[in-house]
Amino acid sequence: MTQILADSLIYAAEIGIIAMGVALCFAILRFANFAHVQFAVVGAYLTYSANRFLGLPLVPATLLSAVATGLLAVGIDRAVFARLRRITPEGKMIVSWGVALILRAAIACCFGGASRVFPVEPAALNALGAYFTSQDVAVVAATLAAILALHLLLHRTRAGTALRALASNAELAETRGIPAERMIALMWLISAGFAAIGGTLFALETRLQPNMDLIILLPTFSAVTIGGLDRVFGAAIGALVLSLAQNLLIGVDLGGLVGLGSWSVPTRFRDFIAVGAMVLILLLRRRMPGALAAR
């Protein structure tokens, strides 16, 4: 059982960071950014490059990659999203898919289709009846650190307060003199930076390959949805919930519980659970309150 919990925690950490970025973007710009997972992939590749070709140790490489990806995101915003502030949310989603395709193609062209592995040798550990590695510990620790840092930023700094104001009521925030565009740039920095870190962690845990984005896409969006779409910390919790749900459903002998003979959800249904949860939550959402039309 503790193994299940440990695995869930690790997986949740990887996905959670990325999911938080999506939620942040949703909170400020009000659309689901499909390109976000691409930021994660870009970040992972940049870290790898910094590590392999520049010889930087992992931690600085990751940080460098996070900053670089963040700047990339700001650039993309300037070029594309900034000009499209006024279109419908679903329109922004479609555009973000376009951006995602461009990024994906760029990565594939630069790095080729083969998968690579980070040159790390983690130590194997064992505690409380679960097996994991020192790398796993680092991953979870990194995530927790990131969450803490974000919390401090959002609640203890002026910039953070400005961001939260923008998220809750954009028009009001602007009339109070909050520089929306600069805050949006900050949001992209954080969001993409988190994606980059998350992508790196994910690649560390599994491997680095161009179609990482497809593997990450569904669980990430599912986590964000579970967490409440525009709730940043909710996304982290959503990731945990999803991860637990997946591992529990797959790992626990459900058949045995109900007394029907040994059966558990086959492993392949992992994604199914993720998407199913997402759809379910969306369907169960209450309609937006207030304003016109009682439907």
Place this chain on the structure above:
Amino acid sequence: MIAIWSVLGISLHLQFGLTGLVNFGQVLPFAIGAYGAGFAAVHGAPGWSGWVIGGVMAPLLGLVVILPASRLTQDYWALVTLGAGELFRLAMLNIPGIAGGVEGVSVARINASGTAMLAALALLVATVLFARRIGHSPLGRMLRVLREDEVLAATLGRDPVRFQRVVTAISWAMAGLAGTLYAHVIGYISPSAFTVAETFLIWIAVLLGGPASILGVVLGTTIIQLTALSTRFVAQWSQLPFEFVANLRLGLFGLVLVLVFLLRPEGLVPERRERVDAASR
């Protein structure tokens, strides 16, 4: 091939171009149609039952999907349809009993390419005529109103949900039939042909050509399909590896999508002022 994908494009035209409904799972009815054929093949049912499944199941499912649409804002509904499409694909992938699982399944193939072409064109022509009839009718008029302002339609005594249901049913039926035809033309279906990427391919084609015009949709589909098919030739001609060119193509599509939004949101063929009234002076 172009014909088949054009039918898909037109189905989206009805939903989005005319009515303003944003559906990210259009591959779903397509897949249902294709899998209808596959299902029939696997379980030994006669060939025509695949068509029935495609033409009937698809709109039924569409109605199920549209049910929550009235409660959800457009972008949430878009995500739901996306999820629904993926759920279907994953189900097909992971439950081998239905239609072959990962392996996919072979379906009775229309071997004479002439017949295939004819069938596709027939479907396309039928679809175009139907879509035109709707577009030029009072129904089309009201759909355009719905696209712009649902509340207006309601205060004029129309029930927006009924219209959305009708359009979705028709649109999904079209897509379903296209799917079944696709299965019979290709002769083989597997879950990997029906991913989110396919949905967006249709979207790019529609958006590029002009979602509000049938001509635009067909044009857009043609461009995209030709580009896709030419990848092999470009690779050979330029001596670059196929993988590379394929990725370039994807990036190109992404670029096209972004550019359309930035430069020409109406698409290549914008909506003409339709003469939707019988006796206007």
Place this chain on the structure above:
Amino acid sequence: MLQAADISVAYGGFQALAGVSLRAEAGSILGLVGPNGSGKSTLLNVIAGVQFPDRGSVTLDGRTVPAGRPELAAQCGIGRAFQIPRLTRRLTVFQNVLIGAPDQPGERVSELLLRPGRVRRREREIAEAAHAVLRRVDLAHKAQDYAGNLSGGQQKLLSLAMLLMGHPRVLLLDEPAAGVNPVLIAREIALLRELRAERRIIVLVEHNMDMIADLCDRVIVLDAGEIIAEGSPAAIRADARVMRSYLGEPA
């Protein structure tokens, strides 16, 4: 007779309407005035079914109008014109008026396919009615322009025209004179008088006091979601409470 009983609406802590009731007889024009934010538009929305009240009901000639379902309210004969006119900008003025007509077999797929003759005939009828209505509101010369290209005042007239196509028993008009030039206002006033003579019920929200005084048989004054005065235009003009609500507390 139109009757709204004890309507209350609140959004997130803010009470837009508190127990408001009104009555209007057939062939009368009821004025609804009050400072901005007093709940006038909300009240119209509730009657038209566009908004769901927390409490209260609306009846027309004794039959209850379903709440929160604008299409059903419209089918009962209630028409609403909005403060910011709702139109289809991408269609022409003529087409906009066409959609105002309620019973259109052409909007059903079965009719389109099986009874095209009937669809065509009805289209012709509607087209003629549309021309007539456009002449009535003096917009005939703009028939082929896109609705989005009209001036504000013309758009209000277009809204009115669209409304009239449905032969509504009740017309709920939200500031039809705001931003409209005096010539068109006079036209509107004449039109409303005709409609009153046709025994329709008109509820008019306006800030233009002259128009209110000129047209209305009775006036209700709202402030902060409550009725503070009710009576003839002259009586309202002289009412101290109304003065206070519009001009603020005297120093």
